Amino acid sequence: MSGSGALRIHISDPADPRVAGFMSIKERDLTGRQGLFIAEGTVVLRMLAAAHAMGRGIVADAILILENRLSGVDEILAAFPADVPVYVAAASVFDAIAGFNMHRGVLAIGRRDGMAGRDALLDAVAPDALVLAACGISNHDNLGSMFRNAAAFGVDAVLMDETSCDPMYRKAIRVSVGSVLSVPFAREGSIAALIDQLQAKGFAIWGLSPRGETELHDIPPSPRTALLVGTEGEGLPAAILSSIRTARIRQRPGLDSLNVATATGIALHQVARINGFV
Amino acid sequence: MSGSGALRIHISDPADPRVAGFMSIKERDLTGRQGLFIAEGTVVLRMLAAAHAMGRGIVADAILILENRLSGVDEILAAFPADVPVYVAAASVFDAIAGFNMHRGVLAIGRRDGMAGRDALLDAVAPDALVLAACGISNHDNLGSMFRNAAAFGVDAVLMDETSCDPMYRKAIRVSVGSVLSVPFAREGSIAALIDQLQAKGFAIWGLSPRGETELHDIPPSPRTALLVGTEGEGLPAAILSSIRTARIRQRPGLDSLNVATATGIALHQVARINGFV
Structure with missing residues (x-):
């Protein structure tokens, strides 16, 4: 020993x-x-x-x-x-x-014990940054998967609104394969306030939605990009979608869309690729 | 009523x-x-x-x-x-x-009750076809997610080797949101025999691996493409990887790779996109 x-x-x-x-x-x-x-x-x-x-x-x-x-x-x-x-x-x-x-x-x-909050995290991000913003994610498996994807694609911070579940719930940590402990995150406040903050920090904000205006591959590079995802099923609130640009993942028409964590993975991969994060 | x-x-x-x-x-x-x-x-x-x-x-x-x-x-x-x-x-x-x-x-x-087997499915696929081939997938959640992704990206058939688990296990059906019932599949025989069959049918076969030679976005279009994925952790057997072309998803270096279902979703999205399946 x-x-x-x-x-x-x-x-x-x-x-x-x-x-x-x-x-x-x-x-x-x-x-x-x-x-x-x-x-x-x-x-x-x-x-x-x-x-x-x-x-x-x-x-x-x-x-x-x-x-x-x-x-x-x-x-x-x-x-x-x-x-x-x-x-x-x-x-x-x-x-x-x-x-x-x-x-x-x-x-x-x-x-x-003294984790940085949203303000501090945003003040600390590099000039080139990729942020995953999440609204109303209530399923711990999905949130854990999203963190795993965030780690794989070099996300600087995961910023959740207060209605999202706690990523430190044990199932979320397990599914994230521990990425919850490595990717800085904050979970506080409203999604509207977060969007204001990201805009003030110069982030290009893209809401992911099956009805997004722009195809994922047409998102242009930007030094600071924030990808915003909502819960599966309901997706992002209409008031939010109308205040930002939106992107869609091309897929077969049908009743059901992609799982939110998979959609996040696909979108992060693309955005990280064009911005040189991977 | x-x-x-x-x-x-x-x-x-x-x-x-x-x-x-x-x-x-x-x-x-x-x-x-x-x-x-x-x-x-x-x-x-x-x-x-x-x-x-x-x-x-x-x-x-x-x-x-x-x-x-x-x-x-x-x-x-x-x-x-x-x-x-x-x-x-x-x-x-x-x-x-x-x-x-x-x-x-x-x-x-x-x-x-009389589902088509692998031979019949491959005989029936269109001249333009996208196949997901899977080897040794033992987790029902992952397999269900893979079917959900297959449905979203227009996969014509999911072909599993005999060591993969049964997609009609209830958890897999639930996670697939029923896609197991809509995407034709077969689960039989060895992965080596499946590769031979796909090659004989003119499929360009791409094995997905963290150590793949080609970056995902450099896979060229092909009328018939088969994406081959192995189980998380071990991945595809070395003997298989050496017999086909391999592709990697660009990501941060680290101990842990993407979840196999997420990786499948990212790769299917790209391959479906360049071949006009979505």
């Missing part, structure tokens, strides 16, 4: 108060409580270590590892500072603490 | 043998049994009616509707032939039959 990084603490009693935070986490949603969140699996744990090290307001509170997974994550654990406790438990104890596993024996509790 | 289409039969006893096929369907996977499958929700029911009417080997065996949903689906039910029984039940009976609902009171049991 490596001596680097955080201290290992063996847990033999599932009722040990030091691991109370992990008790039956599958049953609960921590996101409402003190900004806590759950990171599951080695890939996400690695992202959490990187986020913690970056000092952007995402920190690890505690880690819980299944004993026989320890050697496999040793190098990741070494990346956390020594004051983050690493609890280690045998399978029976681990299962008694954390319940039936989706996490494959690798869990962490993280916490938001 | 409309008198058109199938006959309505009121069910007051959950143990009624006529609805035995619907008992606790959430617990079971019907796909192994006699080629049966479950259609859930109004959108998928509409697709099932269309598939039944097309006579391509997908038929409806029986329909179960929650009483207070009946008027809302009347027009869809009218599209089924009169020999398809429509069972109608009040909420307590419906729940006792079908278990806790994801289906919102609209269920059908369908059956494969």
Whole structure:
């Protein structure tokens, strides 16, 4: 076992108060409580270590590892500072603490601690920037997928309105493969206020809609582009669509449009390509 | 209540043998049994009616509707032939039959009955055709999403190898928003045999891979194009990749690539666009 990084603490009693935070986490949603969140699996744990090290307001509170997974994550654990406790438990104890596993024996509790808000993120973006703006995204799978796409295509920030769901819900983090921890984001305020702010910052704003005026491939390059997506089904509100330029993804006519995360991926790929972000 | 289409039969006893096929369907996977499958929700029911009417080997065996949903689906039910029984039940009976609902009171049991195989599908494709070929797709969500994308971008057939999962598993049908019932597909044999067949039929075959030689946007138009995708993580086998041309989606370098369904959507969009399928 490596001596680097955080201290290992063996847990033999599932009722040990030091691991109370992990008790039956599958049953609960921590996101409402003190900004806590759950990171599951080695890939996400690695992202959490990187986020913690970056000092952007995402920190690890505690880690819980299944004993026989320890050697496999040793190098990741070494990346956390020594004051983050690493609890280690045998399978029976681990299962008694954390319940039936989706996490494959690798869990962490993280916490938001001073994350930048929308204003600060927009003040900090580079002169060349790509922003994903989202309105009313209520499905955690879709939001997680959108973050994964945002990471793949070099998005500088994901800016959600207050009606969108929390990307730090565990399902969203999992589906994002940890990208929620690497792509800066803010979730606050109205979409109208966000559009005003993006315009003031010189962003070309393109709303994605099946009835968009411009074909996706005709969007011109711009140093700063914001792609705006709404929820599947209803899409973006008409008042919003009428205040910005809109783009459509060419597809077969039919009852049903693309999944919102897939549409976001297709549009981000194109916009990132023409603006040199990939 | 409309008198058109199938006959309505009121069910007051959950143990009624006529609805035995619907008992606790959430617990079971019907796909192994006699080629049966479950259609859930109004959108998928509409697709099932269309598939039944097309006579391509997908038929409806029986329909179960929650009483207070009946008027809302009347027009869809009218599209089924009169020999398809429509069972109608009040909420307590419906729940006792079908278990806790994801289906919102609209269920059908369908059956494969003489669907065309791979040879017949390939013999029947138009001179201009777009095929999605898939190897080792084991996740029903991803496969369902791939069908949804295939439908959006005008794919003529989805051809899977025998190691891919069954697209008529209920989760895949649901995620595909019924596209599994509208896009012709076959799932049989090896991927090597499929490649030989596609080549013999004059298809330009492009394997999608993070390490592809050609950038997606440099794929030239071709009357017949087949896009080949493998499972996430492992991707396409090396022996396959070396026998065909390969394409990559430009993205940020990193540990993790795009979700396979998203990558498929991005690639299908581009290939459909340059070949005039959308």
